[in-house]
Amino acid sequence: MPKYMRLTKQKKLILDVLRRTKAHPAADWIFEQARKEIPSLSLSTVYRNLNLLKKTGEIQELNYLGTFSCFDGNPKRHYHFLCEKCKCVYDFDFPSQHHLEEEANKCSRMKVTGHCLFFYGLCDKCSE
Numbered sequence: 001m002p003k004y005m006r007l008t009k010q011k012k013l014i015l016d017v018l019r020r021t022k023a024h025p026a027a028d029w030i031f032e033q034a035r036k037e038i039p040s041l042s043l044s045t046v047y048r049n050l051n052l053l054k055k056t057g058e059i060q061e062l063n064y065l066g067t068f069s070c071f072d073g074n075p076k077r078h079y080h081f082l083c084e085k086c087k088c089v090y091d092f093d094f095p096s097q098h099h100l101e102e103e104a105n106k107c108s109r110m111k112v113t114g115h116c117l118f119f120y121g122l123c124d125k126c127s128e
Contacts (some may be wrong), residue, residue, distance in 0.1 A: 021073070
């Protein structure tokens with residue numbers, strides 16, 4: 001955690017909730033889990049702390065096609081898979097393609113500094 005960000009009880013709990021799950025939950029799920037430990041917690045506090053944790057690089061916010069946001073407690077670069085049927089998001093074990101930014105810079109006058117890549121289809125459960 002960066003030195004300039006105070007680690008409040010609420011922020012620590014929200015981060016712990018995210019790091020304890022392999023799911024990529026929405027803010028309301030995080031709120032429900034955190035309220036089990038801090039009943040007075042408000043949804044606005046959860047959103048505020050999620051934004052702070054995202055800004056400092058402690059978590060990732062995943063926004064797929066502008067339809068919904070979910071959060072990932074793993075801040076390292078990795079890819080995701082979105083099931084089109086059940087809408088679950090999974091970590092996708094695929095080698096990171098760091099060279100894509102370099103190739104994109106060669107093809108454009110724009111300065112590419114990162115990329116977001118996700119795969120979609122049917123998860124194991126939905127494809128049965």
